[in-house]
Every structure is written in structure tokens, then in C-alpha cells.
Amino acid sequence: MSEALSILHQDDHLVAVHKPAGLLVHRTPLARGERDFLLQRLRDQLGRRVYPVHRLDRPTSGVMVFALSPDVATRLGDAFATRRVAKRYLAVVRGIGPERDRLEYPLREEDGSRPKAEMPAMEAMTEVRRLDSVELPVRVDRYPQSRYSLMEARPLTGRRHQIRRHLSQRGYPIIGDAKHGKGNHNRFFGEQLHCPRLLLAAVGLSFDHPMEAHRLDVSCALDACMTALFERFGWAGHLPVDRATSSRQPEPTA
Known part of the structure; x- marks a missing residue:
């Protein structure tokens, strides 16, 4: 039996x-042998249909939002598509990041x-910020020490x-x-x-609620692997927590 999913917010x-981490969101031709999917787990857990509105790569952990009706799915999908x-x-990266x-x-x-050469290059922008770093007295590459950084990416x-x-x-x-x-x-x-996985986690989403007049901010804690690593590296102060908060939208002025 699959482990119950952690619900961060539901209305x-x-x-x-x-x-x-490691769980596919839904069925895909690239993973025909898989039988366990986030979408089906959530449907079984809630006992109702759910509708995906965005994606996370299989090895990435973190917060995902699902709509509970086709209309809400259309509105949320549009919000994601229009940024x-x-x-x-x-993310934990090699080296001392910017x-x-x-x-x-x-x-x-x-x-x-299609072959990559036939695919057009698309505009892509990511804002990054170094939150912390660590130097370990271990030779992993050609240097006697190894340095790693905790990066925030938006x-x-x-x-x-x-x-x-x-x-x-x-x-x-x-x-x-x-x-x-x-x-x-x-x-x-x-x-x-003891972290044999991609050290990338989606820890926060913020968006206007598609049906109610408030903005919803959802924060997601890290899994046990990344939490233990943060504590080992002295990064515990950067650990996110499970939380969902809302703030009312300002009333339109006349």
C-alpha cells in the first residue's frame, strides 16, 4: 500500500x-513499466477526481497544486502559463554559487x-541567490577540499x-x-x-486563488534526506516548513 501523501492545503x-522525490506525476510513454503515480495516489486518498495544472520532474520533490474541477483547472493552468x-x-550545488x-x-x-537541433531555443529566465555554503575537508574532485552551496531559485x-x-x-x-x-x-x-537523489525541492508557490478573493502562499518542508543534510551542513536555519497562508486582495478603487 502506498504511503499517504502530505496535504499542505485543501479547500x-x-x-x-x-x-x-522519484514519483511520477502521471502516466507517460517514457515510463511504461511504472505503476505508482502521484495523480492516482491523490485520487485514491481523497476519493475524488483531481486535475493537474503544472508539473514537477520525477526526481524533484515539493509542493504541487491540483484542481478539484475542470473549471478551476483551466483557471489555474492559465495562471501558470501566463507566469x-x-x-x-x-537546490544544493557544487561550488560557491553567485x-x-x-x-x-x-x-x-x-x-x-525530435532531435535537439530541430527544436527552437526558447527564452528562459531564472533568478538565483546563494543562501549559504559549506567547505568539507574531503577530496571529491582534484582539490583537497570540496565546496557546496545552498541556492534559492525562482x-x-x-x-x-x-x-x-x-x-x-x-x-x-x-x-x-x-x-x-x-x-x-x-x-x-x-x-x-546518504542522499542518493536530486537535491532540488519546490518549497513554495504563491498565486491568486482562482475562485476566492485572496492570494494563497503554500510552503513545503523538505524530506528526511535533505533535512538531515541541511542540519549536517549547518543550514537548519533555512529549512522551510509546511504552511499555507492567505492574504486578502485589496478592494478595487472606484
């Missing part, structure tokens, strides 16, 4: 949950349907693998990224620090 129109949803991620930067590398879509566009690709192109690949990262650092975290 008559939508539900926000913590997606575990009216603020997203916040935390204090603050806006990454604007155009990205080709990676949907596997994507302003929604390209596939955008945060992973942008940070890698900037020279700070996310730990655990098998495609865009560094294998020796990934193995070190998996074997020595």
Missing part, C-alpha cells in the same frame, strides 16, 4: 500536496520527440529542466543530477552523505 476548489504564479526552489544572479540562457525543449519561465540546466550552464550543477551534474559528486553524496 473546495484545489488541493496542494508534497510530491515525494502569474511565483515559484521558489532550494550571491545573486539572473540566468537568461535560452533553452531548447527536451521532450524526446524560475520566471517554465522550460523543461530549466533550473537544472541553468545552474549547470552557469557552472554550479545540482547534486544528484544524473544528466546535467557531476558523477563523482553525486556518488559522494549518495554513498557518504
Whole structure:
């Protein structure tokens, strides 16, 4: 039996949950052998239909919002498509990342349907900020010490693998990224620090409620692996918590 999902917020129109790392959101031709999906787990848990309105990569953990009706799904989907949803991620990267930067590398879509050379490069923007860093007295690469940073990422566009690709192109690949990262650092975290996964988590979403006159802010705690790592590195002060808060929209002026 699948483990119950953590519900971060639920009302008559939508539900926000913590997606575990490694769990697919829904069925896909690229993973035909899979039998466990977030969408089906949530439907079974709530006993009703739910409608996805955005996506998270399989290895990424964190907050996801589902609509509880087709009408709400259309409204929320439009909000995501028109960049009216603020997203916040935390990532552990190799090296000492920039204090603050806006990454604007155009990205080709990676949907596997056509060769990359045939895919047009699309505008992509991610704001990043270094929250903390650590230096370990361990040789993982060619240096006697190894340095890592905790980065906050706020994507302003929604390209596939955008945060992973942008940070890698900037020279700070996310730990655990098998495609865009560094294998020796990934193995070190998996074997020595007990974190054999992509260290990227969607920890916050903020958007205007599609049916009610308030803005909804949803925060999501990290899983046990990342929480233990933050505590080990002295980053516990940056740990997010499960929370959903709302703020009323200002009344329109005459």
C-alpha cells in the first residue's frame, strides 16, 4: 500500500500536496513499466477526481497544486502559463554559487520527440541567490577540499529542466543530477552523505486563488534526506516548513 501523501492545503476548489522525490506525476510513454503515480495516489486518498495544472520532474520533490474541477483547472493552468504564479526552489550545488544572479540562457525543449537541433531555443529566465555554503575537508574532485552551496531559485519561465540546466550552464550543477551534474559528486553524496537523489525541492508557490478573493502562499518542508543534510551542513536555519497562508486582495478603487 502506498504511503499517504502530505496535504499542505485543501479547500473546495484545489488541493496542494508534497510530491515525494522519484514519483511520477502521471502516466507517460517514457515510463511504461511504472505503476505508482502521484495523480492516482491523490485520487485514491481523497476519493475524488483531481486535475493537474503544472508539473514537477520525477526526481524533484515539493509542493504541487491540483484542481478539484475542470473549471478551476483551466483557471489555474492559465495562471501558470501566463507566469502569474511565483515559484521558489532550494537546490544544493557544487561550488560557491553567485550571491545573486539572473540566468537568461535560452533553452531548447527536451521532450524526446525530435532531435535537439530541430527544436527552437526558447527564452528562459531564472533568478538565483546563494543562501549559504559549506567547505568539507574531503577530496571529491582534484582539490583537497570540496565546496557546496545552498541556492534559492525562482524560475520566471517554465522550460523543461530549466533550473537544472541553468545552474549547470552557469557552472554550479545540482547534486544528484544524473544528466546535467557531476558523477563523482553525486556518488559522494549518495554513498557518504546518504542522499542518493536530486537535491532540488519546490518549497513554495504563491498565486491568486482562482475562485476566492485572496492570494494563497503554500510552503513545503523538505524530506528526511535533505533535512538531515541541511542540519549536517549547518543550514537548519533555512529549512522551510509546511504552511499555507492567505492574504486578502485589496478592494478595487472606484
